[in-house]
Amino acid sequence: MNGNGHIPVLLEEVLEYLNITREGIYIDCTIGLGGHAYEIARRNPKASLIGFDIDEHSLLKAKKKLQPFADRVELFHSDFRYLPDLSIDFSDIRGILLDLGISSYQLDSPERGFSFNREGPLDMRMDLRNRTTADKIINKYPEQKLVQIFWEYGELRQSRRLAREIVSRRKQKRFETTTQLCRTVEEICRWRPQKGKIHPAAKVFQAIRIEVNQELKGLSDFLERVAEKLPKKARIAAISFHSLEDRIIKHTFARLANEPDSYPLLLILTKKPVVPTDEEIANNSRARSAKLRAAEKI
Ligand SMILES: C[S@@+](CC[C@H](N)C(=O)[O-])C[C@H]1O[C@@H](n2cnc3c(N)ncnc32)[C@H](O)[C@@H]1O
Structure with a gap:
């Protein structure tokens, strides 16, 4: 250390x-x-x-x-x-x-929105001058673009279903927080914790982070x-x-x-x-x- x-x-x-x-x-x-x-x-x-x-x-x-x-x-x-x-x-x-x-400091700062298991805003910008946030991607991007991001950057098998559901649900209520998005992902991907299996929200958050920061x-x-x-x-x-x-x-x-x-x-x-x-x-x-x-x- x-x-x-x-x-x-x-x-x-x-x-x-x-x-x-x-x-x-x-x-x-x-x-x-x-x-x-x-x-x-x-x-x-x-x-x-x-x-x-x-x-x-x-x-x-x-x-x-x-x-x-x-x-x-x-x-x-x-x-x-x-x-x-x-x-x-x-x-x-x-x-x-x-x-x-990202650094451990960024991941451990809930207000930056990088962590799927800590309540925070949908932000995920490393550079706060950046105008694209996770909020914009989740609440505004067209369905096809979401499919592409989840598939290419998150390598998520359920990319289509997840994108379709997010677009349908955001019409009722916009996504505001990391934990709200995480719970939706768990529900749509029918997540059951299993040893050795990666949480689907980890893949979704990785995908969004890569898009936000054009990594x-x-x-x-x-x-x-x-x-x-x-x-x-x-x-x-x-x-x-x-x-x-x-x-x-x-x-x-x-x-x-x-x-x-x-x-x-x-x-x-x-x-x-x-x-x-x-x-x-x-x-x-x-x-x-x-x-x-x-x-x-x-
Ligand atoms: C894994 S951390 C580096 C940790 C560092 N090696 C240490 O030991 O403290 C990555 C850092 O790179 C920064 N970063 C990521 N992409 C960048 C870019 N394109 N230009 C400059 N900094 C970037 C992030 O903001 C973050 O602070």
């Missing part, structure tokens, strides 16, 4: 794959509560850090945590997908970290643009928490490592994704579905 009750996922593995011993700039694209960033700065006094987060509340927490290293940390309230457009000297970059999805959009393009700009030997480490994101990272790394018409840009360092040990999962259940992939610029 490194402060605030927050445990950074796959910490030692990330630090090893990022090769944090070099002098230069390390970029944490998803600074969150600053868990990984803190350890990079603490263990390497010659490292400078650039951090991004679209959630200004998280950014404030990270700023506080990283205060001891303030003279070599720069934080941006921005989508990391703008990184390739920044006017910085990319030749100084030694490593880039992506720890995708998959531009990820592949970002990795490609950043890989082009990095100097030789710089590392990229990316942690994902669901298969859709992992698939994008895996295929993009593979394409950039085996570019048929030009020179390859990357060497893949993790033939298979690195996953947490049983011990880490026992200490931090959020790590359960984490997968780390890493590559080096060649």
Whole structure:
């Protein structure tokens, strides 16, 4: 644990794959509560850090945590997908970290609406400047669009039935809260708790969250643009928490490592994704579905 009750996922593995011993700039694209960033700065006094987060509340927490290293940390309230457009000297970059999805702080704040078993508004925005909320999706999106979101982003078998019922029920009474939506999902999907079975609301909430925050959009393009700009030997480490994101990272790394018409840009360092040990999962259940992939610029 490194402060605030927050445990950074796959910490030692990330630090090893990022090769944090070099002098230069390390970029944490998803600074969150600053868990990984803190350890990079603490263990390497010659490292400078650039951090991004679209959630200004998280950014404030990270700023506080990283205060001891303030003279070599720069934080941006921005989508990391703008990184390739920044006017910085990319030749100084030694490593880039992506720890995708939401933080434990966001999940544990009921007023943000990310958790299906805590009463809160239908929000789910990481960036509060975003005009699309979960409320808009559930109460306004057409049925076909809901089917597509539940199917593509939630991989939910009952996508059609659920979308049809939501559209029919919202005509009587609009959906207001997370728990109201959760109870409706349980009822329509005829949920009976069973060991090893994922709660259907977990899939529905994941799907809505991905749509609200456009989480998959531009990820592949970002990795490609950043890989082009990095100097030789710089590392990229990316942690994902669901298969859709992992698939994008895996295929993009593979394409950039085996570019048929030009020179390859990357060497893949993790033939298979690195996953947490049983011990880490026992200490931090959020790590359960984490997968780390890493590559080096060649
Ligand atoms: C899993 S948490 C990172 C936790 C962090 N590694 C730590 O140890 O404290 C992911 C963070 O990334 C942020 N985030 C997600 N997508 C983003 C994006 N496109 N640009 C910038 N930040 C993003 C979220 O707001 C969240 O704070």
